[in-house]
Amino acid sequence: MELEKAIMERRSIRQFTDKPVEKEKLQELLEAAIWSPTAGNIQPWVFICVTDPKMVHNIRVVSPGMLWSTSAVICICSDQQKALRAGGKGGAVLSLFDCAMAAQNILLRAFDLGLCSCVIRSFNQAAVRELLDAPEHIHPELLIILGYSDQSPKPPPRNTDILFWEAFGGEGVLK
Numbered sequence: 128m129e130l131e132k133a134i135m136e137r138r139s140i141r142q143f144t145d146k147p148v149e150k151e152k153l154q155e156l157l158e159a160a161i162w163s164p165t166a167g168n169i170q171p172w173v174f175i176c177v178t179d180p181k182m183v184h185n186i187r188v189v190s191p192g193m194l195w196s197t198s199a200v201i202c203i204c205s206d207q208q209k210a211l212r213a214g215g216k217g218g219a220v221l222s223l224f225d226c227a228m229a230a231q232n233i234l235l236r237a238f239d240l241g242l243c244s245c246v247i248r249s250f251n252q253a254a255v256r257e258l259l260d261a262p263e264h265i266h267p268e269l270l271i272i273l274g275y276s277d278q279s280p281k282p283p284p285r286n287t288d289i290l291f292w293e294a295f296g297g298e299g300v301l302k
């Protein structure tokens with residue numbers, strides 16, 4: 128698939144059919160995640176792929192931003208021990224950038240594989256950490272919900288008046 132198509136046509140989809148996501152596809156997504164850019168190649172992240180329906184349900188219960196059920200969730204976590212040890216004082220912030228980069232790789236690869244997805248940040252991080260049996264230095268940062276869907280929502284509007292040549296407030300880019 129053309130990269131441009133994936134960038135322009137990927138949409139956040141929140142409601143899925145009952146068709147489960149194949150394990151092979153989930154493996155592809157996890158591999159895409161680890162090839163994301165990461166500051167200093169520190170890789171201060173952990174990816175936990177959840178497919179057990181009971182666990183997905185439990186995650187949903189503590190995630191106000193996740194309104195419908197799904198067959199697969201990837202929980203992107205920062206590893207704060209690694210982030211601080213290797214990245215020093217700025218390591219915590221860098222680890223968040225890294226997790227966001229990994230999220231984008233997952234979303235685009237998911238679209239490429241015919242899957243629908245949505246990033247969820249509205250969830251109880253402490254509760255999800257506990258549910259996933261993760262130690263305290265592992266911080267769940269983003270959930271990626273995944274599934275199949277027939278929905279094709281209209282693209283939400285994007286601002287273009289924030290694009291400038293050369294300096295802030297300079298000539299607009301898209302007229």
Ligand SMILES: Cc1cc2nc3c(=O)[nH]c(=O)nc-3n(C[C@H](O)[C@H](O)[C@H](O)COP(=O)(O)O)c2cc1C
Pocket residue numbers: 137138139140141192193245246247248249250283
């Ligand atoms: C950091 C981040 C957090 C988000 N959290 C949620 C969320 O908790 N619940 C939700 O339904 N969508 C969430 N979204 C999806 C956005 O609402 C969505 O990306 C936005 O409306 C633009 O739509 P699009 O992804 O189809 O272009 C989140 C997106 C990002 C990048």
